[in-house]
Amino acid sequence: MKQNIDVVVSEVGPRDGLQSIKTIFPTEAKLEWIRVEAAAGVPKIQVGSFVPPKLLPQLADTAAVVAGVKKLKGLTVSVLVPNLKGAELGLAAGADEIGVVMSVSEAHNQSNVRRSVQESLDDFERIVAYRNEHDPERSTKISGGMATSFGCTISGKVQVSDVMRLAENLIARGAERLNVADTVGYANPKQVEDLFRELFRTIGEDIQVGAHFHDTRGLGLANVYAALAAGVREFDACLGGLGGCPYAPGATGNIVTEDLVFMLESMGLRTGIDLDGLLEAREILERHLKGEPTHGTYVTAGSPKDFIPASAA
Amino acid sequence: MKQNIDVVVSEVGPRDGLQSIKTIFPTEAKLEWIRVEAAAGVPKIQVGSFVPPKLLPQLADTAAVVAGVKKLKGLTVSVLVPNLKGAELGLAAGADEIGVVMSVSEAHNQSNVRRSVQESLDDFERIVAYRNEHDPERSTKISGGMATSFGCTISGKVQVSDVMRLAENLIARGAERLNVADTVGYANPKQVEDLFRELFRTIGEDIQVGAHFHDTRGLGLANVYAALAAGVREFDACLGGLGGCPYAPGATGNIVTEDLVFMLESMGLRTGIDLDGLLEAREILERHLKGEPTHGTYVTAGSPKDFIPASAA
Numbered sequence: 001m002k003q004n005i006d007v008v009v010s011e012v013g014p015r016d017g018l019q020s021i022k023t024i025f026p027t028e029a030k031l032e033w034i035r036v037e038a039a040a041g042v043p044k045i046q047v048g049s050f051v052p053p054k055l056l057p058q059l060a061d062t063a064a065v066v067a068g069v070k071k072l073k074g075l076t077v078s079v080l081v082p083n084l085k086g087a088e089l090g091l092a093a094g095a096d097e098i099g100v101v102m103s104v105s106e107a108h109n110q111s112n113v114r115r116s117v118q119e120s121l122d123d124f125e126r127i128v129a130y131r132n133e134h135d136p137e138r139s140t141k142i143s144g145g146m147a148t149s150f151g152c153t154i155s156g157k158v159q160v161s162d163v164m165r166l167a168e169n170l171i172a173r174g175a176e177r178l179n180v181a182d183t184v185g186y187a188n189p190k191q192v193e194d195l196f197r198e199l200f201r202t203i204g205e206d207i208q209v210g211a212h213f214h215d216t217r218g219l220g221l222a223n224v225y226a227a228l229a230a231g232v233r234e235f236d237a238c239l240g241g242l243g244g245c246p247y248a249p250g251a252t253g254n255i256v257t258e259d260l261v262f263m264l265e266s267m268g269l270r271t272g273i274d275l276d277g278l279l280e281a282r283e284i285l286e287r288h289l290k291g292e293p294t295h296g297t298y299v300t301a302g303s304p305k306d307f308i309p310a311s312a313a
Numbered sequence: 314m315k316q317n318i319d320v321v322v323s324e325v326g327p328r329d330g331l332q333s334i335k336t337i338f339p340t341e342a343k344l345e346w347i348r349v350e351a352a353a354g355v356p357k358i359q360v361g362s363f364v365p366p367k368l369l370p371q372l373a374d375t376a377a378v379v380a381g382v383k384k385l386k387g388l389t390v391s392v393l394v395p396n397l398k399g400a401e402l403g404l405a406a407g408a409d410e411i412g413v414v415m416s417v418s419e420a421h422n423q424s425n426v427r428r429s430v431q432e433s434l435d436d437f438e439r440i441v442a443y444r445n446e447h448d449p450e451r452s453t454k455i456s457g458g459m460a461t462s463f464g465c466t467i468s469g470k471v472q473v474s475d476v477m478r479l480a481e482n483l484i485a486r487g488a489e490r491l492n493v494a495d496t497v498g499y500a501n502p503k504q505v506e507d508l509f510r511e512l513f514r515t516i517g518e519d520i521q522v523g524a525h526f527h528d529t530r531g532l533g534l535a536n537v538y539a540a541l542a543a544g545v546r547e548f549d550a551c552l553g554g555l556g557g558c559p560y561a562p563g564a565t566g567n568i569v570t571e572d573l574v575f576m577l578e579s580m581g582l583r584t585g586i587d588l589d590g591l592l593e594a595r596e597i598l599e600r601h602l603k604g605e606p607t608h609g610t611y612v613t614a615g616s617p618k619d620f621i622p623a624s625a626a
Contacts (some may be wrong), residue, residue: 156619186617188579189538217617218572218610219579223534225502229542239581259531265502266532297531297565304499304530306469 005272006310007264008234009038009257010044011208012283014065015080016254018058019049021292024085028286037239038069040277041311042257044076045069046099046236050086051302066093075078080145082113083279087127093124093155098131099179101145102287105152108183112147120236121169126206128174143177143210144170150292156296160195164202179236182223185216189226190258196230210234211257215241215295220255221263222271235260240282256296258282265309275303314591317625318585320577321547323352323523324592326598329380330555331371331569332362336368336606340501342375342601344381349597350552351382353590354624355570357389358382359549360572363399363612366593393458394491395426398443400440404453411444412492413437417475418465421496425460441487456490456523456559457483462508464499465538473508477515490521491547495536499528503540524549526568528554528608548573553595569609571595578622580613585624588616 014030025033036046047069048062062079070077070093078097079090090098102120103109109117128142149163167178180199182192192211199209211227211234213220224235237260243253258278261271279299286294303309327343347358357519360382361375375392383406392403403411416422420613422430441455446519462476474545480491493512495505505524512522524540524547526533537548550573556566571591574584592612593601599607 039572153615153618156617184617188576189535190580198548216610216614217575218569219534219576221532222502222538222576224533224540256531262530263501263532263535268504297529301498301529304464304469304497 004270005043006233006269007228007271008077008210009261009264009271009273010046010234010236011042011239011257012046012212012236012254013046013238013240013242013257015046015059016236017238017240019056020243020253021289022294023288023290024058027064027068029284030061030065030196033239033281033284033288034065034069035072037278037281038072038075040169040281041271041273042278043074043272044078044097046078046080049080050089050093051082051115062092064088066095068074070094070096074094078143081127083123084126084130090129091134095140097141097143097177098127099143099145099181100127101147102166103147103152103183104158104166105148105155107154108148108152111154116168121173124170124175132174138176142174143178143179144175145181146170146178147181147183149180150182150191151184160198162200163195164198167199167203171207175207177210178203179212181212182214183212183215187213188219189222192223193226193230196227196232198293200231205231208234210236212236215252215255221259224255224263225258239278240285240299243283252295256298258298259296262298262303265311266304266307268310268312274285274311275309316473317355317477317583319546319582320522320541320584321356321392322574322577323359323547323549323600324355324570324584325359325525325550325567326553326570327552328359328362328372328557329549330551330553333370333556333566334602336372336601336603336605338387338601340377340381342597343374343378346552346594346597346601347378347382348385350591350594351385353594354584355591357391357410357583359391359393362393362395363402364395372450376402376406377490379408382409383407383409391456394440396436397439397443404444404447409455410454410456410490411440412456412458413440414460415479416460416465416496417479418461418468418469420467421461421465425469430479431482437483437488438486444537445487454489455487456492457488458492458494459483460494460496462493463495463504464497466497473511476508477511480512484516484520488520490523492523492525494525495527496525498527500526500536501532502535504541504543505536506539507564509540511544518544519557521547523549525549528565528568534572537568537573537576552591552599553612555598555602555605565608569611571611572609575611575616578624579617579620581623583624588622
């Protein structure tokens with residue numbers, strides 16, 4: 001299974017997908033989903049987040065999920081945390097990567113994690129210090145999440161200079177990776193290409209950079225193509241496009257993992273992921289959903305005639 | 314309403330959309346749809362095709378539809394034809410543009426118009442000669458349609474050299490425009506960008522070139538972004554993504570007009586089209602559909618906060 005891959009597709013469904021829908025998955029169902037998707041070759045999966053169970057009961061079993069999949073060969077197990085307390089739990093659970101979420105937009109950060117961006121940055125510094133103390137070999141990586149990098153439902157436009165400043169601040173505080181997110185589905189491909197080009201000019205090319213797009217306005221895969229053109233080589237996605245907004249019927253959530261993999265493989269970019277295996281994982285996902293919709297086109301359309309995925313070539 | 318536009322969005326729903334679904338629209342419903350969409354600023358609409366009514370009863374009223382909208386100010390009225398007979402009818406009806414359809418793939422051309430590509434080219438030559446004779450001022454333009462330019466459901470891969478040869482042959486025979494179509498939804502954005510760059514190298518930049526994408530595998534708007542990068546400035550689309558395949562439930566047809574317009578306007582490219590006006594036209598469309606699905610995300614998600622379309626800036 002191990003081979004060279006050109007683009008990392010990172011599944012975030014067990015976190016971003018499940019937190020946005022009503023169905024609460026049993027731990028065993030999450031484990032089955034993650035195992036089958038990992039077996040399909042998905043190299044990284046965000047399996048949950050460490051937030052107060054009161055806020056997100058869907059993800060209250062994140063420690064158990066990490067424990068259940070951390071031994072899977074070749075899989076990077078990632079979790080999301082909003083603060084130091086969450087990071088402590090993530091390290092204790094043994095996650096390979098901890099994504100610390102904060103927003104470029106002050107208003108969104110206040111609304112989402114109840115603190116200023118500066119307070120989130122101070123906390124980020126404490127998280128890195130805590131990791132360095134308790135995991136001196138740094139086997140758990142710290143990723144700086146940058147929500148609302150392309151716009152904010154509360155404050156509208158977000159300045160590119162604010163995105164760059166947050167990126168520099170995160171790196172200065174020890175981020176080993178950045179995750180640049182279009183949290184609310186506002187990004188357009190020109191904006192994406194321009195922003196990532198500016199980001200690589202600003203922070204150089206040594207820091208790992210991932211992109212997180214929502215397909216709210218149908219531009220998710222166009223944004224991926226634009227980000228690829230700018231040099232991004234890691235993308236979050238969600239099997240079946242799980243998620244979306246409970247208040248907007250039919251609205252989609254993250255970009256669809258299997259559609260993304262099809263696009264990349266058809267472009268000649270190896271993901272190391274088997275499309276049939278993804279569809280198998282999707283069946284597991286759908287079996288546990290209580291009537292909530294999934295999205296995506298590959299599941300219906302399948303591969304073109306004589307299609308050979310780059311990873312199989 | 315008239316202003317400079319950067320990209321021409323060409324509505325093909327009354328032809329490509331309606332020919333792919335079961336509902337037969339009354340002529341009045343088509344006229345209402347087209348009028349409202351033209352009033353929203355759509356500069357070109359393909360209103361039907363001249364094929365035997367036996368084959369496509371949905372489009373049997375094309376001459377009446379052309380007559381009903383040809384006086385609309387600023388609107389280019391386009392029709393599709395498979396052969397000289399259709400072109401004669403199109404000219405008699407007074408269409409502004411006649412798109413002659415043929416396929417790059419021999420197998421697809423045989424299946425679609427029951428003749429070889431060479432026979433279609435010979436016919437194309439006769440069509441141009443007929444137009445030149447009966448319309449010496451050439452007020453009706455002849456567009457060369459190139460179906461299956463990115464792959465074929467019958468013969469699989471299509472060679473770029475075959476696409477280039479057909480393009481050169483069409484231009485040599487008097488095509489004033491080319492329409493490069495991903496008829497079956499096989500194209501990926503890398504392929505699109507590569508093919509259009511090669512096409513402009515081959516035929517130069519004086520010939521007007523349009524692109525026609527289907528969203529069968531979710532890559533439609535990514536393909537638009539790729540085509541824009543290569544220099545394409547005209548795109549076919551279908552309001553509500555009408556169409557798709559009757560044998561694949563949920564499969565989408567053409568790219569969605571309102572989503573395309575939102576993408577272009579958000580990228581700073583002026584289409585001259587008002588998004589609210591498009592949604593009004595979409596309501597008309599949906600009112601006449603008998604339970605057949607529409608697609609698209611903009612209709613649900615709307616514009617981002619503080620969004621200013623390029624055409625309104």
